[in-house]
Amino acid sequence: MSLDVLGPLLPAVPFVAALAGFLLPLRSRAAAAGLAVAGAAGALLISVVLAVRLGRPFGTSVDWIDFGGLQVTFGVRIDKPAALVAIAVGVVALAVQVYSVAYLADDDRYPPYAAQVSLFTAAMLLVVVSGDLIALLIGWEVMGICSYLLIGHDRRLPEAPAAAVKAFLVTRVGDVGFLLGIAILGIEAGTFRIADVLSSLPDMSSTTLTVAALLLLAGVLGKSAQFPLHTWLPDAMAGPTPISALIHAATMVAAGIYVVFRLYPVFATPDAPLVVLGVSAAITMLLGALAATAQDDIKRVLAWSTVSQIGYMAAALAVRAPEVALFHLLTHAAFKALLFLAAGSVIHAVGSNSMSAMGGLRRGMPVTFASMTIGLGALIGLPPLAGFFSKDAVLAAARGEQGWVAVLLFGVGLLTVAVTAWYAMRLWLRTFFGEPRSAAAEHPHEPPGTMAWPVVLLAVPSAVLGFAALSDRFGESLRTPPPVDWLGEYTGPAAQAIPVQAAVELFHVGVETIWPLLALSFGAGVAWWVWRRDRAVDPASALGPLRPAFASAFWLDAVQDALVVRPTLALARAVRAGDEGGVDGAVEGTGRATVGLGARLAGWHRAALPRAATAVLAGALLIGLAAAAIGGVL
């Protein structure tokens, strides 16, 4: 099949699997599982074929609809980075689907769940390959609604519905900006086709571009859970664990980073957007890592670590090293999917998310222990695991860029390495070492094969993907390709003018590498040392008075509640009262007044005979007078 056909098929295959899955009756588990796995496997296969056969970037485009001269097209635009991200999405989606078959074995709503995962995959792939901003927006928002449906899937958890609503609404608030940003770009370019938008950037005023980029950034911050729109992600842990893996690894949160990468000239031409992104990234990295230090729920630790790690990707984007951001996105996709699925196995065995109920699990679950160790090692950047290379590349990129934002990001990035090592060490020790702290933890068991295999297979890229940095071809594949038009021809002036760091390399082992390694050793060492003193005590107790602040992530949920949620609801109640009392009251009042007036007039007409006779005579007299007067005048 030619690439022109394969490109659009990439999102279409899981989409069809989703549509079919939604129509299945609730009891047909096997058919649902087959469809779901086939959809994900099909998407993975297509993305691999695309990546292998892709030479230079190509695109397809057909007219979709025309709104009074504004052109909306439907088409794909596939380059090497898109193909690589599509592979990551395919791998994670396939792992999640296979894993879910066993993980949701006793769930009576499995078919819609599997269909929603397929739809989620399709939406993410649409974002990855879309050649048009409107189609991209469709994928972007459908992902939001899928996250809502899946986070709210677990009907036994009382907090799940609220978490689902929060995830959708917080991202939707950001998406107000995203829509407006897309609208501005489309209006300026006269079309929403990405290639045309990028090639007409030089014609746009810098104010327009800055406004558009900042508006888009609001959507990106929401989707990628960056400060101040990060609050939904930890609560999203109410979703089933495979969903957490899906949302955190390759879809949803990755989408924000990917969109900045995809539209990099929009963000990088003016200065302000990258400064905003950089500051947000610095706050997010450290805030996420600090919040992770004090969580007891194993999934919440991982959730906050995602917030923090996405911060690294945003940091790389902010220092004009988009290929480094993409590199960290790919390694993170592998190890974070691994960590969540392994955590799911642990939860499956222990029957609780709480680390207080774990301990000593390494003896009963050696495979999960080994996989999780690789995942955590990659997370903290332990050489030679994947995360080491990508995180080191981010820090090197920050060192290589001028300006205060880069300095800030380097400093905070280094500090975050230490904090990350601390909480990862704590998670590792609290879960797998020491004495079991609950009855279930005393006799843990490895999960069934369909859950174990995805975890083991994900451990491979988590361990070795970093070495890809040694290959120049890989580095070349991640570089933002110059914009091409829909025929694949390189277009105009923007082609030369993508403002990125020229000499970024993905692989840097040198004297400077000592700094992150020192930070890592320090963080991990402190956690180890604290834990050694008393193995029964949570190392988080060493945080002392800071612990509640970290555990509640600096009370930002409460701030959001007080500043946005409650005022909006109060306003809603006031508007409802005003609308029903004021506006409708005026209408009802007019009605009542008219009826009242009529009743009064009717009352006057029901007079007793003497007064009625007088009135009639008086009327006759008046008419006579009037006639005489008018007649006289005439």
Add this chain to the structure above:
Amino acid sequence: MSVLLVATLALPALGALVVALLPGSVDRAARLVGTAFAAAAFVASVMLYRPGATGWFTYGANAGPPPIRPWHEVDVSWVPGLDLRFHIGVDGISYPLLVLTTLLTLLCCGYTLWLAPAGGRGRSLVALLLIIEVGIAGTFLALDLVLFFVFFEVVLLPMYAVIAVWGGDGRRHAARKFVLYTLFGSVLLLVGVFTVVAKAGTADLTELTGGVGLSRTTQLFAFVLLAIAFAVKSPLWPLHTWLPDAHTEAPTVGSVILAGVLLKMGTYGLIRVGVGVAPEGAAWAAPVLGTLAVAAIVVGSLVCLAQTELKRLIAYSSVGHMGFVLLGIATLSATGIEAALIGNIAHGVITGLLFFLAGAIKDRAHTGLLGELGGLRERSPWLAGVLGFAAIASLGLPGLAGFWGEAFAVVASLRHGGPLWTVLGAVAAVGGALTAAYFMRLLRRVTHGPASPAVASLSPVGLAGPELVAWAPLIVLALAIGLIPALVLGVAGDPVQALTSAVQR
């Protein structure tokens, strides 16, 4: 083909007559006959489609296109003494609305076949629905201003009867409010129509469009009258308060017709008559119209956020959604009017579905209070699933029908430029987020959590076959229009272009 055009109006009229004359002993058979007539009218309206009529070439190239170029038309003398003509026609602007009207009437008649609401005889309800269809379809087809007014008014009394006879507990008050409020609008419409007809010397919309022969003052005066009349019908904040009562008290099929197509008479009238006949007036009043439209979006969403009754919430959501449609119209641009057209259709499909669902839930649980509902997905997963789909479609999720109208009303507003319209576009976009908020709240209250006593005793649990038959076309359309917006706009592009260029001349 003009036979078909007449048939679209004659079939339901004839059907209403036949159904009303059938004796009471064959009530079900009478409803079946009515449904058959509705089906025939639907087929006739669909067959009016004329592919190939959409090319730009069909309009004269140099002389400027005629503003209305119907695919089919019938133009006969009606009351020669008063120089009234029976002039109807269909083009790309009216065709989607016409088909939506006949489709929804068919679905409602079919639904009545299965479940006739209490309060009156089922066949009378079907007959009234068919008369309402005649009025609404006639409004969309009329190319003569006086005829337009006549059809516009035909709808009023049957709808009054539907609400007052088959409605809920507060039906009399709601029906009276509906009829009086819209009559107030009608009076203004009447004055507006005759102002235009008297000044221009013709009532033919094809000649009037573009403001030909009307002075600026006349146009301003006429537009204000017409706009208020249509604003009551659409409804535009703050002239909307008949709507929540009427929608809430009307029987399910009444609400579906009300929200689905009756409101569209207002927006369609605004596009074809208001903007078309008095463009200078429209341009003059556009900032006010746009501001009120955005106020409707925000107020409607906020009221929904604090609403406690299911049907009332959906009714108020119409205020917000029609706000987007009116914002699109107010920009007076091709982008905005096309957004308004697809927004109209999408709202008809999705809100029609939502009212069907609200009716199904209220019939089963015997309450519509959000506080008493809950856990629907525990008890009735399919009903909850369809409700979820309809709510998601209604909040404007990209990829479903509701998205295009709302997003492109915002785009049109931003494209219009200037500080006012930029702010209006941005606030409307925020209104989109509020819309998401209240639908999320609705779903959380109704579908999530443990089953409430009212929901736990709900019966029947599953979906009845006739319900599926009535809903399935709407579900499919909500998805299909979302994926292929050209289904609606494919035929509208050129007439809209012609209209806006006539307006800007």
